[in-house]
Amino acid sequence: MTNSPSPGEYQLLYIIVNxxxxxxxxxYAKEQGLTTGATVIIGKxxxxxxxxxxxxxxxxxxxxxxxxxxxxxxxxxxxxxxxxFQLHKPHTGIGFCIAVKYFFRGLKHPGENLExxxxxxxxxxxxxxxxxxxxxxxxxxxxxxxxxxxKAGSKGGTIIHARGSGIHETSKLFAMEIExxxxxxxxxxxxxxxxxxxxxIREELQIDKPGKGIIFIQAVDRAYGLYK
Amino acid sequence: MHILGExxxxxxFAVLPITVIVLILSFTIVPLEPILILRFLLGALLIIGGLxxxxxxxxxxxxxxxxxxxxxxxxxNRIWLVGLSGLLLGFFISIAEPDLHILAGQxxxxxxxxxxxxxxxxxxxxxxxxxxAQGLLRIVNNINLGKTFTLLYAIIFVLALYTSPExxxxxxxASGATTGALTVPFILALGVGVSVLKKDSEASEEDSFxxxxxxxxxxxxxxxxxxxxxxxxxxxxxLEAKVTASASLLAPFLEQLPVITxxxxxxxxxxxVIFLLxxxxxxxxxxxxxxxxxxxxxxxxxxxxxxLTGANAGFMDVGSIIxxxxxxxxxxxxxxxxxxVLGVVTVLAEPAVYVLTHQVExxxxxxxxxxxxxxxxSLGVGSAVALALLKIIVxxxxxxxxxxxxxxxxxxxxxxxxxxxxxxxxDSGGVASGPMTATFILAFSQGVAEATAGADVLLDGFGTxxxxxxxxxxxxxxxxxxxxxxxxxxxxxxxxx
Numbered sequence: 001m002t003n004s005p006s007p008g009e010y011q012l013l014y015i016i017v018n019x020x021x022x023x024x025x026x027x028y029a030k031e032q033g034l035t036t037g038a039t040v041i042i043g044k045x046x047x048x049x050x051x052x053x054x055x056x057x058x059x060x061x062x063x064x065x066x067x068x069x070x071x072x073x074x075x076x077x078x079x080x081x082x083x084x085f086q087l088h089k090p091h092t093g094i095g096f097c098i099a100v101k102y103f104f105r106g107l108k109h110p111g112e113n114l115e116x117x118x119x120x121x122x123x124x125x126x127x128x129x130x131x132x133x134x135x136x137x138x139x140x141x142x143x144x145x146x147x148x149x150x151k152a153g154s155k156g157g158t159i160i161h162a163r164g165s166g167i168h169e170t171s172k173l174f175a176m177e178i179e180x181x182x183x184x185x186x187x188x189x190x191x192x193x194x195x196x197x198x199x200x201i202r203e204e205l206q207i208d209k210p211g212k213g214i215i216f217i218q219a220v221d222r223a224y225g226l227y228k
Numbered sequence: 229m230h231i232l233g234e235x236x237x238x239x240x241f242a243v244l245p246i247t248v249i250v251l252i253l254s255f256t257i258v259p260l261e262p263i264l265i266l267r268f269l270l271g272a273l274l275i276i277g278g279l280x281x282x283x284x285x286x287x288x289x290x291x292x293x294x295x296x297x298x299x300x301x302x303x304x305n306r307i308w309l310v311g312l313s314g315l316l317l318g319f320f321i322s323i324a325e326p327d328l329h330i331l332a333g334q335x336x337x338x339x340x341x342x343x344x345x346x347x348x349x350x351x352x353x354x355x356x357x358x359x360x361a362q363g364l365l366r367i368v369n370n371i372n373l374g375k376t377f378t379l380l381y382a383i384i385f386v387l388a389l390y391t392s393p394e395x396x397x398x399x400x401x402a403s404g405a406t407t408g409a410l411t412v413p414f415i416l417a418l419g420v421g422v423s424v425l426k427k428d429s430e431a432s433e434e435d436s437f438x439x440x441x442x443x444x445x446x447x448x449x450x451x452x453x454x455x456x457x458x459x460x461x462x463x464x465x466x467l468e469a470k471v472t473a474s475a476s477l478l479a480p481f482l483e484q485l486p487v488i489t490x491x492x493x494x495x496x497x498x499x500x501v502i503f504l505l506x507x508x509x510x511x512x513x514x515x516x517x518x519x520x521x522x523x524x525x526x527x528x529x530x531x532x533x534x535x536l537t538g539a540n541a542g543f544m545d546v547g548s549i550i551x552x553x554x555x556x557x558x559x560x561x562x563x564x565x566x567x568x569v570l571g572v573v574t575v576l577a578e579p580a581v582y583v584l585t586h587q588v589e590x591x592x593x594x595x596x597x598x599x600x601x602x603x604x605x606s607l608g609v610g611s612a613v614a615l616a617l618l619k620i621i622v623x624x625x626x627x628x629x630x631x632x633x634x635x636x637x638x639x640x641x642x643x644x645x646x647x648x649x650x651x652x653x654x655d656s657g658g659v660a661s662g663p664m665t666a667t668f669i670l671a672f673s674q675g676v677a678e679a680t681a682g683a684d685v686l687l688d689g690f691g692t693x694x695x696x697x698x699x700x701x702x703x704x705x706x707x708x709x710x711x712x713x714x715x716x717x718x719x720x721x722x723x724x725x
Contacts, residue, residue, distance in 0.1 A: 018234070022594065042593050047231055056288055056523035060231050063594070140430040163593040180715050181433075181595040 010100040011074035012216065015065040015081055016045070017093035022063030023179065025081060026165065029067060032080050036105075037214075038067040039136055039164035039182055062093075068103055068216050098218060101131065104198070104207055105214040130220040131194040135185040135201055136164065137213035142183035145201055149185075152200040153193045155226065160184040166211060188223055239280045242582070245573040246668070247272045250546060253566070258553045264546055266477055271542010274481075274534045275577065282409075282531025283582055289524020290410065291417040291583070293503050298421020300510045302368060310368055314361030317418070318443065320498045321411055323353040326491035327666065328406040335398055335451075348454055352406060355450025356443045360415070363442035367422050367435045373650050374642030376438075380445040381639050387452040388628075397627045399451040400694030403444040404661025409532060410495045412580040412659055415440045416587055434647040436591045441654025444697065480541040485533070488540065492532045500525060535579065539667040547668040551675025560621050563676060564614045571613030571696070572606040574669055578662040581605060588652055600707060601652070608703030609660050612695040613669055620677045620688045627691040631698065638701040641709075649708025656700040661693045669696065 015025050022040040029038060045062040052058060069077065078095050087093050135145045142159040149157055163179040189197050198215060206212045250268060254260040260268075301313045322328055328349055336345040359380075366376055388396055407415075419439035426432035503525070507518055554563050575581060585598040619625040642650045670692055677688040 019589075040594060042590060052231060055284075056520045056527075057231055057284060058520075059288070060234075139433075161593050163595045178711070178714050179595060181592060 009071040010103045011071050011097045012100050013067045013074045015095040019061035022065050025065045036069050037166035039162045041162040100216045102217040130223040132218045132220050133187040135215050139181035142185050145185045148201045148204040149197045152196040157185050157187040235280050242576045243276045258550050268542050268546045271538040274538030278531045278534025281527050285524045285527030286413045290413045294414045294417020295421035298418045302422045302425050310364050311361040314364040315357040318357030318360030319353045322356040324494050324498045325408045327408045331405045351454045352450045355446040359442045359446025363439040373438045378639050391455045395455045397690040402451045403447040404693040404697035406447050407658035413583040437651025437655050440658045444658045484537050484541045488536045543668045544671045547671030548675035551672040552679045555676045555679035564617050567617040568610040568614040572610035574664050575609040578664045580659040580662045584659045604703040604707040608699035612699040616692040616695040634698045641705040645705045645708040653701045653704035657697040660700045661697040665696050
């Protein structure tokens with residue numbers, strides 16, 4: 001494990017927009033120089049309108065775009081995306097960033113082998129006892145991720161169905177990018193278990209090889225409902 | 229109000245193309261009477277409003293019921309219960325389907341009563357029920373979808389050998405006609421409801437589709453079986469000319485309204501009963517959710533009535549007149565080209581197309597893009613209409629000249645296409661042949677047949693829907709193949725293993 005040349009702090013960028021805009025956000029982000037790839041999850045939002053509520057039309061489909069990138073790039077991209085998609089207007093969408101502690105992904109050039117980044121751990125709150133481990137892999141591999149995590153002591157995990165395009169997936173179909181299906185696995189783990197869980201997943205799913213998926217970890221301030 | 233605007237935009241995109249094309253035709257090569265144009269525009273307006281309301285209703289009413297039903301059935305964990313509920317659900321939903329009654333009535337009259345209306349309705353409903361049960365069991369037991377369809381169409385092929393070509397056309401038409409505007413969204417949702425329970429996410433996604441395709445196959449088998457009993461039947465009689473040259477703008481709408489209201493009510497009734505029954509014994513939804521679904525059913529009803537009234541009263545006459553005058557005008561090639569264009573735009577306005585494409589996006593998290601599915605459907609239906617018209621114009625071509633190679637190609641393709649697309653493709657056959665096709669495209673091709681010397685309006689009119697139900701199978705599987713080839717990772721060395 002070598003530290004990347006300029007680790008910097010990584011940020012997880014969330015953009016929540018109306019359905020159909022997700023792919024456009026990704027394309028725009030790529031134009032802006034975000035090369036890490038992105039994942040889109042389809043969700044449902046609510047509306048706040050008495051008439052619509054009376055009519056029973058209270059659900060609206062949303063797309064949640066998540067991207068991991070360096071801090072400076074993330075802030076700039078958020079700004080740019082906010083301007084481009086007019087997020088300041090009501091009913092368009094929201095965007096925000098959350099700090100990422102670690103970020104693993106395979107790289108194309110064997111020389112670098114692995115990029116790893118470490119956030120400023122001192123900055124993390126004292127009482128942060130848990131980590132949220134996010135693993136994004138190809139469709140169908142989530143079970144393997146959870147199996148690997150359980151082997152290392154994890155209590156379980158949540159699978160979220162998503163689509164996304166990594167840096168290796170850029171094929172097009174009539175000018176439309178194909179975004180293959182992904183699975184996002186969210187595992188909450190005690191801090192001392194994070195390292196074994198992550199290294200088992202990295203080993204078993206060969207995350208260190210390019211195109212096999214990414215892992216990022218965020219600090220959790222409080223957690224409830226985890227049994228010991 | 230954003231949400232209303234969104235839906236309206238979507239619906240406008242669906243209905244405007246066909247409206248514009250027809251208007252262009254009417255101002256250039258097929259002059260229509262002003263009253264007809266006005267009626268057409270009024271019809272388009274009703275269709276836009278009706279479609280928007282209907283789709284809302286399906287979203288919050290029909291789809292949730294279907295999903296809940298599916299999950300509830302699968303959770304019982306008893307094979308016989310799954311099969312039995314499939315049988316009952318399929319039977320009761322299709323027996324109330326107005327389109328089935330219309331079709332059975334037609335068959336009754338063209339076979340001079342040899343195949344009675346009541347008899348056919350029962351046997352088709354049984355067919356749908358039986359295959360729906362099979363479809364559910366297939367999902368639960370992990371049986372390969374491609375193989376299932378191969379087997380089903382092999383059965384159909386054998387049965388087809390024993391029936392006359394005219395009757396064959398009726399059977400294949402029936403598959404498109406009987407899976408109506410309400411049945412389709414419900415069966416689609418049912419499939420998803422059962423398959424989401426699967427732990428293996430890949431299988432769960434693949435099994436979300438295909439149930440409707442199986443129901444369609446069930447209809448064909450049932451109608452063919454009914455025909456074998458009357459093996460030497462002679463298809464005679466002609467369709468009563470129902471061209472109502474009404475001079476009034478509103479009269480046709482007002483005439484249609486009560487008829488359609490009753491039909492929509494009948495079609496919706498089984499769903500309401502099923503929902504209320506299951507709410508009592510199994511769903512036990514909160515009051516708020518139950519209210520929402522009830523509202524959804526109400527919207528579905530209102531939307532369906534508006535939509536069908538618009539389509540029947542506003543579009544049908546225009547369709548047949550355009551078909552007639554175009555053909556009488558002489559240029560046969562032109563007729564086929566216009567048919568292609570009309571096919572391309574008509575399918576966009578099919579209600580079930582919206583339900584299917586949204587579901588595809590939901591299930592695949594947007595991996596399979598809605599727009600691409602629409603493009604494939606449009607091209608498929610466009611060529612279907614063009615081919616169907618060619619058959620009417622060129623006397624030598626028989627329907628089975630298309631159907632046999634068409635279904636052979638579809639079945640062979642299932643072996644190469646990703647299972648997800650096999651399911652979507654076979655479902656889309658029933659989806660594409662909805663109420664818009666049954667009114668506008670059918671009227672158009674009947675108009676063409678009327679103006680063609682030697683073509684029989686009735687016999688050549690049959691077969692158009694069969695074509696519309698066939699070509700999407702190929703078009704969407706082709707899309708699947710393209711996806712398969714294109715979804716590869718680039719930039720990684722091949723020495724992965």
